[in-house]
Amino acid sequence: MKEIFSEKVQIKERLETVWKYFINFDENGAKWMNGISDMKVPDGGVKKGSEIISFTRGKEITSTVTEYQNHTSVTLSSN
Numbered sequence: 001m002k003e004i005f006s007e008k009v010q011i012k013e014r015l016e017t018v019w020k021y022f023i024n025f026d027e028n029g030a031k032w033m034n035g036i037s038d039m040k041v042p043d044g045g046v047k048k049g050s051e052i053i054s055f056t057r058g059k060e061i062t063s064t065v066t067e068y069q070n071h072t073s074v075t076l077s078s079n
Helices: 015-023 025-032
Strands: 038-040 051-056 059-069 073-077
Touching (some): 015 025, 025 051
Antiparallel strands (some): 038 051, 051 059, 059 073
16 A cells, blocks of 8 residues: 555654644544644544545545554545
């Protein structure tokens, strides 16, 4: 699978605090993901296989969580 973008940032805060902020896509996803006006996690939680709906430039995009490692990484795939 071809990677379209990746972002790395160093944050001086406890891992648990950063992870809780990051993984709460419903409330915070649009704050840290450029071009996204809103995000929704219909089933209420992020885990492998979850669908996440993003809204950008008047379009609705459904992504699937294809990889999930708690406190480490999340990979979303969409067409």
